[in-house]
Amino acid sequence: MVVQLNEKGLLDWNDWAEALSMELHRPEAASDGSDYYECWLAALEKLLASKGIVSELQVGSVAEAWRRAAHATPHGSPILLENDPGPGGNTQ
Amino acid sequence: MAHGHDHDHDNDMDPMTARVRALETLLCEKGLIDPAAIDVIVDTYQNKVGPRNGARVVARAWSDPEFCDWLKRDATAAIASMGFAGRQGEHMKAVFNTPQEHNLVVCTLCSCYPWSVLGLPPVWYKSPPYRSRAVMEPRSVLTEFGAHLPEDVRIRVWDSTAELRYLVVPMRPEGTDAMTQEQLADLVTRDSMIGTAFAEAPR
Numbered sequence: 233m234v235v236q237l238n239e240k241g242l243l244d245w246n247d248w249a250e251a252l253s254m255e256l257h258r259p260e261a262a263s264d265g266s267d268y269y270e271c272w273l274a275a276l277e278k279l280l281a282s283k284g285i286v287s288e289l290q291v292g293s294v295a296e297a298w299r300r301a302a303h304a305t306p307h308g309s310p311i312l313l314e315n316d317p318g319p320g321g322n323t324q
Numbered sequence: 325m326a327h328g329h330d331h332d333h334d335n336d337m338d339p340m341t342a343r344v345r346a347l348e349t350l351l352c353e354k355g356l357i358d359p360a361a362i363d364v365i366v367d368t369y370q371n372k373v374g375p376r377n378g379a380r381v382v383a384r385a386w387s388d389p390e391f392c393d394w395l396k397r398d399a400t401a402a403i404a405s406m407g408f409a410g411r412q413g414e415h416m417k418a419v420f421n422t423p424q425e426h427n428l429v430v431c432t433l434c435s436c437y438p439w440s441v442l443g444l445p446p447v448w449y450k451s452p453p454y455r456s457r458a459v460m461e462p463r464s465v466l467t468e469f470g471a472h473l474p475e476d477v478r479i480r481v482w483d484s485t486a487e488l489r490y491l492v493v494p495m496r497p498e499g500t501d502a503m504t505q506e507q508l509a510d511l512v513t514r515d516s517m518i519g520t521a522f523a524e525a526p527r
Contacts, residue, residue, distance in 0.1 A: 246486045246487075262452075273344060277343070291346045295346035298337060299339075299342045
């Protein structure tokens with residue numbers, strides 16, 4: 233995902249290295265690197281938000297839709313966002 | 325399905341996964357990324373590149389003095405001539421191990437890594453203990469990797485950046501004079517090109 237954004241000129245490689253490094257060096261970051269992926273996600277979200285590409289609020293609401301879709305999907309079937317019953321759905 | 329409604333925790337999506345999917349969804353909607361292209365990228369680095377490109381570069385440097393010279397002078401161009409160019413246009417520098425000096429690569433800032441020649445970085449390369457200890461106590465780190473260096477061999481640690489990535493050219497193992505480049509490449513492990521191991525001895 234990051235490589236593609238970089239190729240489209242939306243994300244500068246130096247900015248990315250800096251953002252990722254900042255997340256990895258936060259005092260609350262795990263010392264064993266087990267939260268590398270969390271840091272990666274936080275860095276990407278912040279960078280996209282600061283460039284006005286995708287806001288954290290948008291990510292939050294679509295993420296909720298994905299979780300509702302996951303709940304509404306029968307075990308063993310691929311989870312599709314179309315399966316989201318909506319905020320009023322009977323899951324959670 | 326055998327699992328009924330009372331087992332709905334089975335299809336719980338953890339918040340991390342949901343946010344990553346959400347990002348993908350939003351970026352796709354905006355036409356900024358193409359999920360099929362992401363799969364191609366991951367597949368390329370996981371299966372096609374791996375560390376094999378780097379191994380071919382090293383094997384050629386061992387067998388072809390002219391190429392070896394070129395690699396020393398301008399690794400970016402020498403490596404690109406074999407068709408392995410960096411996605412981000414980053415520069416490459418090849419650092420050569422000698423009987424007096426061993427090279428070790430780290431990225432203290434994050435996890436910059438020469439993808440074009442080594443594929444995806446190993447998990448430990450991205451871990452904070454490796455990133456800090458490789459600089460502070462490289463000899464102990466090497467010992468933990470099982471790479472025992474004589475006391476009189478100097479260790480040089482290279483810190484990768486977004487612009488400059490390093491490829492360690494390990495020493496050519498003894499008893500390999502008659503080997504072809506292809507056979508030699510099999511002795512060059514990923515770790516030997518990061519500097520946490522030596523090239524393997526021929527069987």
